[in-house]
Structures are given as structure tokens and as C-alpha cells.
Amino acid sequence: MGRLKKDDKVIVPFQPDRHDHGQCISEAIAAAETYCKKNGLSFTPLRRQVLELVWSSHGPIGAYELLDKLRVSRGNAEPPTVYRALDFFIEHGLIHRIESLNAYVGCGDPARRHGGQFLICRDCKSVAELDDIAIARAVIRRADALGFEAEQQTVEVVGRCSACSGEIKNG
Amino acid sequence: MGRLKKDDKVIVPFQPDRHDHGQCISEAIAAAETYCKKNGLSFTPLRRQVLELVWSSHGPIGAYELLDKLRVSRGNAEPPTVYRALDFFIEHGLIHRIESLNAYVGCGDPARRHGGQFLICRDCKSVAELDDIAIARAVIRRADALGFEAEQQTVEVVGRCSACSGEIKNG
DNA sequence: GGTTATATGATATATTATAACTTATAAAAA
DNA sequence: TTTTTATAAGTTATAATATATCATATAACC
Numbered sequence: 214m215g216r217l218k219k220d221d222k223v224i225v226p227f228q229p230d231r232h233d234h235g236q237c238i239s240e241a242i243a244a245a246e247t248y249c250k251k252n253g254l255s256f257t258p259l260r261r262q263v264l265e266l267v268w269s270s271h272g273p274i275g276a277y278e279l280l281d282k283l284r285v286s287r288g289n290a291e292p293p294t295v296y297r298a299l300d301f302f303i304e305h306g307l308i309h310r311i312e313s314l315n316a317y318v319g320c321g322d323p324a325r326r327h328g329g330q331f332l333i334c335r336d337c338k339s340v341a342e343l344d345d346i347a348i349a350r351a352v353i354r355r356a357d358a359l360g361f362e363a364e365q366q367t368v369e370v371v372g373r374c375s376a377c378s379g380e381i382k383n384g
Numbered sequence: 385m386g387r388l389k390k391d392d393k394v395i396v397p398f399q400p401d402r403h404d405h406g407q408c409i410s411e412a413i414a415a416a417e418t419y420c421k422k423n424g425l426s427f428t429p430l431r432r433q434v435l436e437l438v439w440s441s442h443g444p445i446g447a448y449e450l451l452d453k454l455r456v457s458r459g460n461a462e463p464p465t466v467y468r469a470l471d472f473f474i475e476h477g478l479i480h481r482i483e484s485l486n487a488y489v490g491c492g493d494p495a496r497r498h499g500g501q502f503l504i505c506r507d508c509k510s511v512a513e514l515d516d517i518a519i520a521r522a523v524i525r526r527a528d529a530l531g532f533e534a535e536q537q538t539v540e541v542v543g544r545c546s547a548c549s550g551e552i553k554n555g
Numbered sequence: 556g557g558t559t560a561t562a563t564g565a566t567a568t569a570t571t572a573t574a575a576c577t578t579a580t581a582a583a584a585a
Numbered sequence: 586t587t588t589t590t591a592t593a594a595g596t597t598a599t600a601a602t603a604t605a606t607c608a609t610a611t612a613a614c615c
């Protein structure tokens with residue numbers, strides 16, 4: 214394995230079962246609320262609820278799965294309700310859309326502007342979000358060499374996480 | 385601007401109007417046919433036609449747009465016809481799917497195995513495919529640092545191509 | 556030629572997302 | 586504080602993308 218260098222972060226690591234999930238969610242919601250307050254964005258009850266649902270899945274979740282969960286408390290919810298909330302958060306960097314899964318995940322670091330970088334385990338479906346500046350820079354460097362002004366970059370890597378590849382080796 | 389180094393390629397550059405398109409298509413089809421022959425894959429008339437249509441758009445094209453074009457000569461074509469052909473080519477690396485656009489492009493270099501790296505111009509909608517080893521390596525390095533076995537990586541960069549950003553500067 | 560595998564045709568339906576119009580709520584201006 | 590304006594949410598309908606399934610045809614193999 215390589216080593217982590219400064220400037221690199223694993224925003225959301227692979228450890229779905231090894232943390233206090235409830236605390237994880239409430240911290241994310243609090244951070245989002247703070248972020249919205251600072252930026253004059255309205256953090257409505259509906260939006261809060263949608264964000265909580267996204268975080269409580271703690272992995273990518275689809276819009277319609279989200280809608281089902283939302284309907285538990287809001288029986289009348291319809292697709293636009295969910296999509297509007299998702300769009301709002303995506304626009305402000307609080308949720309990322311994973312294109313290759315048509316699914317959504319909470320962003321662990323909304324303050325720092327970044328494109329999405331995801332490691333997606335094809336076995337356990339868990340997703341780790343990165344913020345790897347070496348990758349981002351390599352992208353910008355090449356875009357620049359072609360006179361292309363890069364505004365938003367998305368990196369989605371499919372493979373096997375350490376837990377899942379370990380399972381095969383061991384079992 | 386930076387410089388291009390060895391090992392780096394621009395597979396499909398931004399130059400939608402500056403090349404012999406007919407030749408470009410026929411070369412791609414010929415390359416695909418050769419590739420299929422070498423690998424024991426059946427390059428049927430239907431598949432050939434779908435691949436031609438993808439290449440003739442010379443930019444990302446959606447499945448249903450493709451279906452419409454296919455129906456000009458095959459009035460009975462239905463979605464599965466298009467999706468099967470697309471899936472076949474994607475599986476064998478002859479077509480890439482651009483996730484953020486739900487669209488498909490011909491791959492200019494099927495022999496060399498690679499994930500998709502795309503620069504997508506938000507103004508003129510043109511797409512350049514890269515095969516930048518520095519980017520790919522940066523991704524693999526970080527994945528490796530996390531014990532993640534990267535199998536397939538996709539990089540999609542949205543921004544403005546040189547022609548479009550030039551137009552603004554000049555006009 | 557008969558058997559098997561592969562490809563395509565055809566019908567139906569699933570999944571994901573948005574348009575457009577209405578009502579409610581909040582923020583700003585008068 | 587009423588009016589105005591902007592923003593958010595409710596509601597209905599439909600668009601856009603993709604797949605499941607079963608039937609038929611074609612190619613490859615024995």
C-alpha cells in the first residue's frame with residue numbers, strides 16, 4: 214500500500230459498521246445547518262429531513278428509495294419533493310450525486326469546494342469519498358494542456374474495498 | 385498551458401469541424417471489425433449499424449436518439465435492440481458511456497484497456513476523450529493506499545473547451 | 556441434420572427525472 | 586403593517602432512460 218500525504222483526505226472512509234452512526238448523522242446535519250446559516254440558505258424542515266434520510270443510509274441512496282422513506286412521515290410526498298431537496302443540496306455541495314449509480318450521498322466536507330471522488334465497492338456497495346488533490350491536479354494539468362477550462366470534475370472508481378477483497382483471500 | 389508528455393494521449397480531440405468525418409467513421413468501424421475478429425466477437429450488421437450511428441454523431445449520443453436514427457432503416461427497432469448493441473460494445477471497450485450525460489461515444493482506442501476520461505464542454509457539448517496515465521496512476525495510488533482494488537475508473541470533467549472560452553475572450 | 560449457443564424481435568413494464576401549475580410560507584418594501 | 590415579491594412546497598401529469606421476459610431467427614458445433 215502507498216502512504217497518505219498531507220492535503221489528502223478520506224472524507225468518508227470504508228467503515229460502515231465501526232462508528233457511532235447516530236452521532237455521525239447528527240454531526241453532518243449540524244454542519245449542514247451551520248453552512249446554510251452562514252450562506253443565507255434556508256434549511257427548512259423538509260430539507261433537513263431529506264438530508265437526514267440521505268445520511269442515515271450512510272451509503273448511496275436512490276431518489277425513489279428516499280421518497281419511500283420520506284413517505285413514512287409525509288404520505289403525500291411526490292418525486293419533485295425529493296428531487297428539489299436533492300438539487301438544492303447538490304447545488305450547494307452538501308450532497309453528491311454518484312452518476313454511475315443514479316444515487317446520492319451526503320458530502321462530508323461541504324465547506325471545501327471539490328468535485329466528487331468516489332471509490333465504489335462492487336461487492337458490498339459501500340462508497341468512500343476522497344478529496345485527493347493529486348488526482349484533482351493531474352486532471353487540471355491535462356485539461357490545461359488542452360486549453361480546457363475545468364470547472365467540475367467527477368471521479369468514480371469501481372472495484373473491491375479492502376474488507377471485501379480480504380474476505381476472498383481469507384475465505 | 386502545460387505540455388503533453390509521453391504515455392499521454394488525446395484519443396478524440398476537440399476538432400469537430402476540422403477533419404474528414406466520413407473517413408474518421410470508416411476507420412473506427414474498420415478498427416472495431418478487426419478488433420472483433422481478433423477476439424472472436426461477432427460483428428453483426430445490426431451492431432455495425434449501431435456503431436456507425438454512434439460514430440457518425442461524433443459526440444455523445446443518447447440511446448433513444450440512436451433508436452430514432454436506427455428506425456430510419458429498421459422501422460421496427462425497439463429499445464432493447466439499441467441497448468443490447470450498446471452493452472455489447474461497452475463490454476468490449478468499443479463504446480464508452482458518459483454517465484453524467486446518459487450518453488454514449490465511440491472509443492478511439494479499443495485495443496488499449498482504459499477507463500473513460502472525458503472533457504465535456506458545457507457550451508458546445510463536444511467531448512474529448514483522454515487516456516492520461518498520470519490521472520489514472522494518481523487514482524490507483526490513492527485507491528491502493530486505502531487497500532481498494534481499483535478495477536474501473538471513470539473521470540468526467542465539465543468545463544469550457546478552448547474554442548468556447550476563446551470565443552468569450554474575443555467576442 | 557440435429558443440437559446448442561448466440562443474437563434479434565416484440566411486448567410490457569420498471570426506473571429515474573422533470574414540466575407546469577397551484578398553494579403556502581417567508582422576506583422585503585411601501 | 587399591509588402589500589408586494591420571492592422562495593418553497595404540494596400536486597398532477599408526463600418525459601426520458603433502461604430492463605425483464607418470452608418468442609423467433611441465425612450461426613456455430615457436433
